Amino acid sequence: MPRPLSQPLPLAGERRRHRRRAVLLSAAAAILLPAAAHALDATPLQFDQLYKSFGVRGYEFSDALAALNGKPVTMRGYMAPPLKPESRFFVLTGQPLALCPFCQSDADWPADIVVIYLRSAAPMLGGGEAVMVSGRLEVGSWTDPETGFVSQIRIVDAGFRRA
Structure with a gap:
């Protein structure tokens, strides 16, 4: 039934x-x-792809870098010693960093440095640790309105992991 x-x-x-x-x-x-x-x-980006030349006006951005402006990229490098244990940004460099890049003028900006602005505050790793970063590339001189720090190349809305 x-x-x-x-x-x-x-x-x-x-x-x-x-x-x-x-x-x-x-x-x-x-x-x-x-x-x-x-x-x-995301397009992989390496430190040796950032600039095409150095002249009387300083470093000139490479055509590849200019083409990636505003696009998602990944980049491997080293986290510079952080300013504080938890932050929304850090400095990515191709080798150990001995000076404060934000304290310099545009003319003194190191060639192997990219500022990483994270999606949200995160605990920083010890200086010199290899990391893989992904986010959106921004190119051109910019001064952070909160800190006054100057940057030439940034990866924003970023995340990172140990490499």
Whole structure:
């Protein structure tokens, strides 16, 4: 004899739980996948690609760097000693850093340095640790309105991990 329509099928509660779980997982994927896709679309950038020449006007940005302005990039380098244990920014360099890059004028800006502005404050690693950074590239002289620090090349809306 067929089951009356008013009587739920066995395991209906389990199906509802699975459906809720699927909806929650779909929502989480919708939030996380754009960031993952952003990282997958990122172009690797190396320190030797930053400038094409050095002349009387100082360093001249490379054509490759100019073409990547505003686009997602990844970059491997070393975290310079942080100014404080937790911050929204740090300095990425190709080798150990001996001077405060923000304290210099544009003319004194080191050639192997990129300022990293994180999406949110994060604990900093010890100076000299290799890291991999991903975010959006910004090129050109800019002064941070909060700190007064000057930068030439920045990766913004960034994240990082140990390399």
